[in-house]
Amino acid sequence: MTTDDQEHERMQRLLKQALPPTSNHPRAALQRDLWPAMRQRLEQRAIAVPWFDWALLAALVVCVALFPRAIPVLLYHL
Amino acid sequence: MPALEPATDVLRQFSHGNVDAFESLFRQHQGDVYRWIVRIVRDPAVAEDVTVETFWRIHRAHARFDPSRSFEAWARRIATNAALDHLKSARPETELPDDLPQPALPDPGISQELREKTAQAFGRLPPKLRIAATLAVIEEQPYNEIAEALGISAGAVKLRVFRAVRLLRKDLTRQGIKP
8 A cells, every 4th residue: 555545544534533424413314394395495486477577567667657658558458 | 195106107297297296206205315415515404405405406307307217316416416506605614513423433643623624624625526525435425326426437536535635635734734
């Protein structure tokens, strides 16, 4: 075994002492069901409005502000 | 709890976007995915968040999943990427959680100060090297499993571990510590 290999092994031993494996840790296993958090995330995303819908709304507001006479036309087409 | 059996049906339905199939897979695999992530991020609270993020990515990518292949391996790969993204976004000097595991048999030749300095220096390593070293050296996971999770060859994993250990030694030496 070369000096480099020995140093590498010594560093690995030191690393294991500094950061022991999580397998012995009481919270290494999941303590609770994460499905409620997952479902909440799914629901949040489901009701999220796409960015282009917001862009369309913004364009409409600008249009109405610049051309107020267009309001009756827009209302007619709704 | 949805009643979807057998497993291949669940995988097929999941790949078509069925939410009940997704829930079934979530409940079946959340523990394994969490255990894999906690090895990488070493913080149970963060590992829970990254587990949810992983399954969110799995849900979004359902159409790309091939039901004839292993769901576990696919999920582990996505979990590793999610954990890597977390390590990249977290500050390297972030304080380590207080409830980190302690060595079963502390080596009397290694002082507490040296352990702390080593842990801090390890936290400063590039995330890609840190993941490889964490899984291979600390958690003693098989190289082929790490390689599959990282999407690289086993040889590349060994190289990353070697580079991580070498950088760690350099960092400690720079601080005047002879490891």
